[in-house]
Amino acid sequence: RSYAPNTLIDIQAKLRKGKGEGYRQLATIFNVKAMTATLIWLRNNNIDSYDDLKRRAAVGSEFSERIKAIRAAEEKLKSIAKLEKEIGAYGSARSVWEAYKKSDWDTVFFETNRAYLTLR
Numbered sequence: 001r002s003y004a005p006n007t008l009i010d011i012q013a014k015l016r017k018g019k020g021e022g023y024r025q026l027a028t029i030f031n032v033k034a035m036t037a038t039l040i041w042l043r044n045n046n047i048d049s050y051d052d053l054k055r056r057a058a059v060g061s062e063f064s065e066r067i068k069a070i071r072a073a074e075e076k077l078k079s080i081a082k083l084e085k086e087i088g089a090y091g092s093a094r095s096v097w098e099a100y101k102k103s104d105w106d107t108v109f110f111e112t113n114r115a116y117l118t119l120r
């Protein structure tokens with residue numbers, strides 16, 4: 001089980017709310033396990049000082065911001081690709097549209113070329 005620093009139990013607050021001595025023992029054990037897991041994680045990630053932790057946190061937040069920017073750019077590229085596809089469809093149907101106008105909006109011509117005219 002992984003523990004995060006914010007999962008530590010505020011034992012004094014719980015005791016003020018009426019929890020008993022048994023709860024104090026369980027909460028103390030829980031908190032010790034959480035702190036141990038945190039220390040193990042810090043050692044496994046070669047974090048030896050608070051400054052090192054702050055530096056890595058800053059790098060992590062910078063990475064997150066860059067990921068957000070990349071995702072926003074990808075969404076914009078998707079919308080541009082969709083627009084390019086629609087522009088291509090519009091252009092390819094232009095000659096059919098001109099012929100449809102020249103046919104004086106003939107319904108038979110429309111039904112024959114419905115796919116192109118719908119793209120337009």
